[in-house]
Amino acid sequence: MAAVPVLSYSGVRSYLECPLRWKFLYIDRLPEAPRGYFSFGRTLHSVLEELARPLVIPFPRRKGDATLQHTLDHFAGAPGAAGAPRGGVSPMDREAVRAAYARLWVSEGYPTKEEEVRYRVLGEEILLRFYDAFVATPPQPVAVEEHLEAQWDGIPIHGYVDRIDRSPTGGLEILDYKTTRNLTRADAVGSDQLSFYQALVEKNYPAPVESLALFDLRGGSELRVPRRSPRELAMLQDRVGKVADGIASEAFHPTPGRQCGRCEFRPLCPEFREVPAEERARLGGLVDRFQELREEERRLDRDLRSTAEELHRQAERLGVYRVPGSRTVAHRQRETRRSYPAEQLRPILEAEHLLDRVSAPDPGLVERLAGDPSVSRAVRRKISAAGTRSEAWYWDLEDGPPASPRNG
Ligand code: SF4
Known part of the structure; x- marks a missing residue:
């Protein structure tokens, strides 16, 4: 049995889409060419992290089964502690947002300069609109871009959670920023990524997760849904377990589908590999023979059925x-x-x-x-x-x- 690496949500999704592609990415570590939309998402995430980080008030974390990591919350009245006034903590202004955007812009992967400029303009609109709503109603983040690790039914998992906020009732709210087009509430309801993050957060924080949200950066709206039920989490856990079992048993078969259109590993994939020219005639002969036998099999099957039916009719007629x-x-x-x-x-x-x-x-x-x-x-x-x-x-x-x- 092969060792199972620490699984991220994108790793799980990638394996479920195509185990061979997962192997190319996570075992062979073949690089993927940069893509503009990944660069765009990365830039926006980095700016949003800088915007929210000054507001972070850490929250007690689980260290082990029974102990909690101490944070500012353990020192009532300390500046920045829960409930204490937020003196001196203010988010950046609009100009600082623009400056951070320019500094953090990742320009790799755009097919043309014009495309990059188009995205750059769009990104600024998105960020400034987000900023206005953010300063009008500042959240209470307990963590931003937090790296969390956990064991889920014995399977090591990890992930970076975009933002974890303190809810008005003292619980936790998970937020994931998305640059995808046309997001709807149904996307948040069905998001396995949010379920995965709920599992990670619950294993790292003693406070309950109360809600989950996708933040639709293009539409400027938050798509918030209730926490997942234990049954819903168990269903995802089951899929994560199947992925871990597949990796442990080195099941890395190609699974062609829509994802092949954007897969850079097609030249390496047996699903798309061509028979060498010198073998074509011999293998082509075998294929033709196979096809003939298949047709013969179908003809025999039809003959068999009609003979049995005629025999049945005659046996009925004679009562034998x-x-x-x-x-x-x-x-x-x-x-x-x-x-x-x-x-x-x-x-x-x-x-x-x-x-x-x-x-x-x-x-x-x-x-x-x-x-x-x-x-x-x-x-x-x-x-x-x-x-x-x-x-x-x-x-x-x-x-x-x-x-x-x-x-x-
Ligand atoms: S081309 Fe398709 S089947 Fe082959 S590795 Fe890529 S995703 Fe999998």
Whole structure:
């Protein structure tokens, strides 16, 4: 088993999209060419970090199972402690935001100078609009761009959380800045990244996480949603566990999909590698033979079905079950199948609190339930009555001497 590295959210997502791409990135450490939109996001994150950092009042952190790291909060009345006046703490002014933006601008990856200028103008608009809202209602951050690590069900995970704020009720609120276009509240509801951060924050802070938000930087709005339930976190934990298992067992198969369009590793990927010219004729012959056999298989399958149907019709006409051939005897057999339509079965199971016994209408499980003496006879009858019965005929070939025609 291979060692599992500390997993980030983007690592988990990358593995789920394509394990081979994950290997290229995280094991082989192949570099990716810079991209303008990554540079743009990085620049905005850096400026927003500088803007919010002066307001940070640290919050107690877990050091181990039972101990807490001491912070200003342990010294009531200290400047900057929770509840203490924020004397001297003021965010930068508009000009300082512009200056930080110019200083922190990352220009790599833009396809043209014009594209870079277009993004640069857009970024300034975004930052100044963000700044106005920020100073009008300053948040109470307890951490910005915080690197957190944790063990999640024995799996090491880590991540940088854009901002963690103190909620009005003393809990924590997680915020993730996004430069993606057309974000909606549904994106925040379905964001695995926010769930991942909730798990990280809960394992590092004793205070409860109360809400999660994506900040839509282009639209200038915060998309805030309630914290994830334990069940929702368990579902993500399950996926993270599958990723860890896949990495440990070195399962790095290519999984082609939409992501291939932006994957720089296509020249290395077996899904897109071409057969060498000198091998093409020989392998092409094998492919042609395979195709012929496949077509033959389909033709035989059709012949087999129509012969069995004709045999069945003739056996029905004569009322016989066994038909001798020259070498074997064909024996007609009957198979009874039962099925249980979910819309009829579910109300019965629900009313009798039996849904945990049969979560999907699997006929085998339902029949076992219908025969279970611990279930009342009346309920068993109801379950049986919800099923529908169908019959299918099929032919078996039996060995043995062919039947000889009777004389007289
Ligand atoms: S090209 Fe597609 S299948 Fe191949 S490594 Fe990249 S993402 Fe995976």
